[in-house]
Amino acid sequence: MTYDFTYTTNASRVVFGLGSLKHIEREVEALGACRALVLCTPEQRAQADAVAELLGNRCAGIYAGAVMHVPIETARAATAHALQVGADCAVVIGGGSTVGLGKAIALESSLPIIAIPTTYAGSEMTPIFGITEDGIKRTGRDMRVLPRTVIYDPQLSVGLPTKISFVSGLNAIAHAAEGLYARDSNPVMSLMAEEGIRALAKGMRNLNADSQDIEARSDCLYGAWLCGTVLGHVGMALHHKLCHTLGGSFNLPHAETHAIILPHVLAYNSAAAPDAMSRVARALGSTDAAAAIYTLSRELGVPAGLRDIGMAESDLDKACEIAISNPYWNPRPVEDKPLRALLQRAWEGALPAV
Numbered sequence: 001m002t003y004d005f006t007y008t009t010n011a012s013r014v015v016f017g018l019g020s021l022k023h024i025e026r027e028v029e030a031l032g033a034c035r036a037l038v039l040c041t042p043e044q045r046a047q048a049d050a051v052a053e054l055l056g057n058r059c060a061g062i063y064a065g066a067v068m069h070v071p072i073e074t075a076r077a078a079t080a081h082a083l084q085v086g087a088d089c090a091v092v093i094g095g096g097s098t099v100g101l102g103k104a105i106a107l108e109s110s111l112p113i114i115a116i117p118t119t120y121a122g123s124e125m126t127p128i129f130g131i132t133e134d135g136i137k138r139t140g141r142d143m144r145v146l147p148r149t150v151i152y153d154p155q156l157s158v159g160l161p162t163k164i165s166f167v168s169g170l171n172a173i174a175h176a177a178e179g180l181y182a183r184d185s186n187p188v189m190s191l192m193a194e195e196g197i198r199a200l201a202k203g204m205r206n207l208n209a210d211s212q213d214i215e216a217r218s219d220c221l222y223g224a225w226l227c228g229t230v231l232g233h234v235g236m237a238l239h240h241k242l243c244h245t246l247g248g249s250f251n252l253p254h255a256e257t258h259a260i261i262l263p264h265v266l267a268y269n270s271a272a273a274p275d276a277m278s279r280v281a282r283a284l285g286s287t288d289a290a291a292a293i294y295t296l297s298r299e300l301g302v303p304a305g306l307r308d309i310g311m312a313e314s315d316l317d318k319a320c321e322i323a324i325s326n327p328y329w330n331p332r333p334v335e336d337k338p339l340r341a342l343l344q345r346a347w348e349g350a351l352p353a354v
């Protein structure tokens with residue numbers, strides 16, 4: 001094997017463990033902060049209250065206004081609120097949408113973020129932000145938005161319904177799978193990606209058998225950390241481009257779209273990225289990466305086709321056109337006919353075809 005890579009690592013501190021939320025005050029103090037604004041969605045207010053209680057007089061209040069896709073109006077209102085209450089850091093508790101709001105505040109104000117993820121989306125480990133203005137989601141990279149500290153406490157995801165847990169876990173697996181064939185991949189990220197896929201698949205299977213299995217939650221969160229780290233360090237390809245197009249232009253749900261598209265993109269790329277495919281397959285105890293992801297999804301009861309999550313068949317041509325118009329780099333060239341066939345199969349929920 002001849003190696004050829006550049007490896008740069010993003011600096012963040014990770015505190016992982018059952019009950020690790022109890023360290024929140026210590027972590028705020030370690031940042032030199034004394035007025036933390038806690039962010040959450042309205043649905044996760046109770047978890048934010050628990051954080052506020054642990055913070056005591058280091059808490060500058062709770063902002064329970066996080067919503068999907070980080071609308072610019074929400075980002076502006078939250079930033080203004082953070083400045084008004086004199087916050088010197090933001091503590092975000094929730095999924096990718098809440099972490100996204102924290103990132104939008106950091107982009108404007110440079111406030112440091114402590115993230116406490118409760119889904120498996122992985123945003124907490126990346127310097128990638130997304131803000132929606134006039135219906136269009138703009139994404140970018142900026143080191144100011146990378147959370148400085150991440151607290152992973154498996155106890156906090158126990159309330160996440162298994163249906164959402166599974167699509168969220170497959171969303172994380174997609175980061176790792178594409179990281180394995182990224183143009184700028186490196187051996188460390190590949191180790192993390194394979195281990196992340198293995199841990200998530202094991203955790204999700206065990207959760208499917210027993211939704212209260214805390215060890216399974218721990219496996220899933222550990223896998224999410226690894227897969228999120230991969231997303232934060234290497235470039236993504238066709239899968240992420242397609243999901244971005246489908247989510248942004250056809251308003252499809254984020255994690256479900258990832259879960260449905262992934263096996264089809266792996267099949268599309270399989271001949272062009274054989275090493276990556278063997279690692280995905282090995283992580284899943286199989287010899288065929290695309291088929292193994294498809295089978296895992298069926299086992300977990302995840303929606304099979306885009307038609308099951310509200311996509312109209314008549315929009316497939318348009319989706320193909322948008323995805324091709326400004327493609328990401330991909331190990332196999334992205335061409336109209338095979339991409340349209342991929343979308344048709346994904347829409348129908350058919351077996352992935354090589």
Ligand code: NAD
Pocket residue numbers: 041043044068069070094095096097098100118119120121122123124126127128129130156157158159160161164168231254255
């Ligand atoms: P989400 O954050 O939108 O959460 C979905 C719902 O689940 C919310 O109502 C939330 O309050 C609730 N929820 C979260 N955790 C819960 C728990 N433990 N118990 C009960 N309810 C809970 O969903 P998501 O899939 O985590 O995030 C999706 C968003 O994240 C998308 O907008 C996506 O673009 C973004 N994302 C960004 C990056 C990045 O690097 N920037 C990476 C991955 C995802």
